[in-house]
Amino acid sequence: MGKTSLQVAQYSNKDVVFSGSGIKLQCSSRKSIGSKSFFASIGDAANSLENSSQLPFINLLSKHMSLPEPSFRIDRIPQLALGEVLDAGEKVVKKEVGFKMRIKIGNPSLRKLISGAVAGAVSRTAVAPLETIRTHLMVGSCGNSSGEVFDAILKSDGWKGLFRGNFVNVIRVAPSKAIELFAYDTVKKHLAPKPGEEPKLPIPASSIAGAVAGFSSTLCTYPLELLKTRVTIQRGVYKNLLDAFLTIVREEGPAELYRGLTSSLIGVVPYAATNYFAYDTLRKAYKKAFKKEEIGNIVTLVIGSAAGAISSSATFPLEVARKHMQAGALNGRQYQNMLHALASILEKEGLPGLYKGLGPSCIKLVPAAGISFMCYEACKKILIEKEESLIS
Numbered sequence: 001m002g003k004t005s006l007q008v009a010q011y012s013n014k015d016v017v018f019s020g021s022g023i024k025l026q027c028s029s030r031k032s033i034g035s036k037s038f039f040a041s042i043g044d045a046a047n048s049l050e051n052s053s054q055l056p057f058i059n060l061l062s063k064h065m066s067l068p069e070p071s072f073r074i075d076r077i078p079q080l081a082l083g084e085v086l087d088a089g090e091k092v093v094k095k096e097v098g099f100k101m102r103i104k105i106g107n108p109s110l111r112k113l114i115s116g117a118v119a120g121a122v123s124r125t126a127v128a129p130l131e132t133i134r135t136h137l138m139v140g141s142c143g144n145s146s147g148e149v150f151d152a153i154l155k156s157d158g159w160k161g162l163f164r165g166n167f168v169n170v171i172r173v174a175p176s177k178a179i180e181l182f183a184y185d186t187v188k189k190h191l192a193p194k195p196g197e198e199p200k201l202p203i204p205a206s207s208i209a210g211a212v213a214g215f216s217s218t219l220c221t222y223p224l225e226l227l228k229t230r231v232t233i234q235r236g237v238y239k240n241l242l243d244a245f246l247t248i249v250r251e252e253g254p255a256e257l258y259r260g261l262t263s264s265l266i267g268v269v270p271y272a273a274t275n276y277f278a279y280d281t282l283r284k285a286y287k288k289a290f291k292k293e294e295i296g297n298i299v300t301l302v303i304g305s306a307a308g309a310i311s312s313s314a315t316f317p318l319e320v321a322r323k324h325m326q327a328g329a330l331n332g333r334q335y336q337n338m339l340h341a342l343a344s345i346l347e348k349e350g351l352p353g354l355y356k357g358l359g360p361s362c363i364k365l366v367p368a369a370g371i372s373f374m375c376y377e378a379c380k381k382i383l384i385e386k387e388e389s390l391i392s
Helices: 038-053 108-126 128-138 145-155 159-163 166-191 205-233 241-251 254-258 261-290 297-327 338-349 356-382
Strands: 004-009 014-018 024-027 062-066 073-080 098-104
Touching: 024 098, 038 205, 108 128, 108 356, 128 145, 128 166, 128 356, 145 159, 166 205, 166 261, 205 241, 205 254, 205 261, 241 254, 254 261, 261 297, 297 338, 297 356
Parallel strands: 024 073
Antiparallel strands: 004 014, 004 062, 014 024, 073 098
């Protein structure tokens, strides 16, 4: 069995740090420090740590121990918040002990991809019941209202019925969101001007980065969307996703995996551009209004949901026109292009026709956007890149 040497030491008045090739664990004293002189407070903190923890390595000597080689790296940091220096070098504890967990991932690209995948999986799972209810409402199989559909699903399938098909959706959404958020952060970082510099482009960097992100994720994961649709509609034809992939490539050619890609890009790219632009603008406005550099999880959830509502409302007519174009052949209607479809809908149904179905769509998209942004920002705080972040 592989072993690794673990260095254990205490550095003066600093935290106790365990360091090794696999795990780094930093511990802080939990003893509250009263209003004493600065040097006396440090002495009391050290004494209290020695008396309460009963650790054999509390002195300044370093000892070596052997532990099994771990498969991944986790940094767990109890955090002791000290107050500001008051008078004559005094210190007091103002906050209770907090607890944070950090996982070190040296590759920044991998860090963003993992954060995006987690965000996509969590957000998709969180809104899976809403998606299930929305689908049944559109088909009209279980009732005419959300309450009737909800009761019917619980009676027939129980709580598991609300999450039916979620695993397949997570397989599709997780890589899509990972690529999308990675592309957004990367492009925005290169386009955003540095402090004091003029913008590189007249268009906001967040809007361009969002459009590139939507295009990239759709281009890379569109075959998964097509396979999911085929497996769902053509039941009994394919055994699973892999069988569907191999059968389509063998019988219809690789190009079949991208059938309908153009119409999907027409709907996704404007939505992503608007969504990320609204999110970035709202974040900047919040920081400026409240004079804060860090934004909490709840505020991020609210801002992300607001951005999702704005982008859904702004681009929903394009989604309606795209669906009309897809169903045109079945309904006996032929549209030359997207503009022709929009004009025809507006002429026959008026402005409300362009927003038909917006409510049910927002029921899923708005909370999903908020949860996705919240999870992404939280994961980026947990997954750190540098060692210095462990002792900050």
